[in-house]
Amino acid sequence: MKLFYSPGATSFSVRIVLHELGLDAGFVRVDLERQEIPPTGQPYADINPMGKVPALALDDGTVLTEGAAILQYLSDLVPGTGLVPAGGTMERYRLMETLNFLSSEIHKGYASIFDAHVPPAYRERLMQDTRAIRHMASLLSPGPYLRGKTFTVADAYLYALLRLAVQAGMDFTPFPGIAAFIERVASRPSVRESAEAEGLAEA
Numbered sequence: 001m002k003l004f005y006s007p008g009a010t011s012f013s014v015r016i017v018l019h020e021l022g023l024d025a026g027f028v029r030v031d032l033e034r035q036e037i038p039p040t041g042q043p044y045a046d047i048n049p050m051g052k053v054p055a056l057a058l059d060d061g062t063v064l065t066e067g068a069a070i071l072q073y074l075s076d077l078v079p080g081t082g083l084v085p086a087g088g089t090m091e092r093y094r095l096m097e098t099l100n101f102l103s104s105e106i107h108k109g110y111a112s113i114f115d116a117h118v119p120p121a122y123r124e125r126l127m128q129d130t131r132a133i134r135h136m137a138s139l140l141s142p143g144p145y146l147r148g149k150t151f152t153v154a155d156a157y158l159y160a161l162l163r164l165a166v167q168a169g170m171d172f173t174p175f176p177g178i179a180a181f182i183e184r185v186a187s188r189p190s191v192r193e194s195a196e197a198e199g200l201a202e203a
């Protein structure tokens with residue numbers, strides 16, 4: 001299988017999870033600005049009509065998109081790792097609840113802070129509405145991970161989002177649990193090696 005990614009984007013969470021699972025995959029870098037795949041210049045829309053990463057191409061040609069689905073698909077290939085709870089259990093639905101929260105309220109909820117075309121006043125208002133961030137912080141308490149003692153795919157996703165947020169200038173010092181989470185996850189071998197593979201500086 002092949003992961004379509006962009007360095008440091010949320011596709012980073014999929015690379016971390018592939019590493020945690022010990023699964024082999026090819027990695028294809030996408031130029032998101034040009035919406036093409038270097039060096040051939042193949043339109044990325046051929047792979048994902050939404051033009052977003054991650055996308056996962058399976059060996060039979062199936063392409064799976066949406067990070068939350070890809071993370072669960074991969075983890076279900078290797079049962080018993082704890083990265084996802086078993087299907088059909090309430091814990092699994094809780095994990096889906098957390099992944100949906102991350103992808104809608106956090107990822108898309110705050111996406112405008114990266115958009116230079118968004119008026120500063122709107123961005124300021126967004127930064128001041130900390131409901132989702134406070135909820136995220138509460139999910140990390142008592143921790144050490146979102147779903148308690150076990151590192152799950154949601155933690156990989158959250159970590160990738162937090163790296164982007166810190167880069168965009170979001171300040172998590174009022175939330176010591178979040179800062180501690182970033183440090184904790186950054187020290188995992190899967191994260192360090194994935195960061196090195198994508199040429200990323202530490203969070």
Ligand SMILES: N[C@@H](CCC(=O)N[C@@H](CS)C(=O)NCC(=O)O)C(=O)O
Binds near residue numbers: 051103
């Ligand atoms: N709903 C998608 C969103 C993925 C997404 O927004 N990816 C960003 C990078 S973090 C992207 O590819 N942006 C390029 C674009 O919007 O053109 C998912 O959860 O996987």
